[in-house]
Amino acid sequence: EAEVAQSPRYKITEKSQAVAFWCDPISGHATLYWYRQILGQGPELLVQFQDESVVDDSQLPKDRFSAERLKGVDSTLKIQPAELGDSAMYLCASSPRTGHYGYTFGSGTRLTVV
């Protein structure tokens, strides 16, 4: 079964450092999502891509977060500088296109900022 690949699986970084997460969606999936999940809460959407274009980044803290999907395939989410409150699970998901298709999520990157 096709999977959404994410790396690294775990990341520990010091506050004020830069950190990046990578996501490779299922082949052919045009829509890609980045979510953040704080422990004990449901996932929160940060950014949504349709191919290489950002469709929604209204919840992305743009002063420190950036996301790109240059060729409309894999994607990178970056935080610079990291803050203690950024400690969370960062999840990537993809779907074939917008509409009523179930999203497929990756296993996530667990970020700890110390």
Next chain:
Amino acid sequence: DAKTTQPTSMDCAEGRAANLPCNHSTISGNEYVYWYRQIHSQGPQYIIHGLKNNETNEMASLIITEDRKSSTLILPHATLRDTAVYYCIIFSGGYNKLIFGAGTRLAVHP
């Protein structure tokens, strides 16, 4: 998208049916009911979705009331591996967001 109300937690004996309720009284005509689950330390997993008819797949059944104000996810024979947080989400598709609430924590016990 409409909001949902789910119990915080439920438990179920292994081998029995798990019935997870969800209230969505403000759902509108073009909004679907989606269910996802999240097993500890994994990403959410899509289970099933429906508009107004009952749906069944290899994982679960979804029963939507006639007025569409509530629904129930049924796991017919729960196993220990079904222990997870279950999210009921109302989603209209398109470029709208899939918004997760707190979900129901289901514990399946021997």
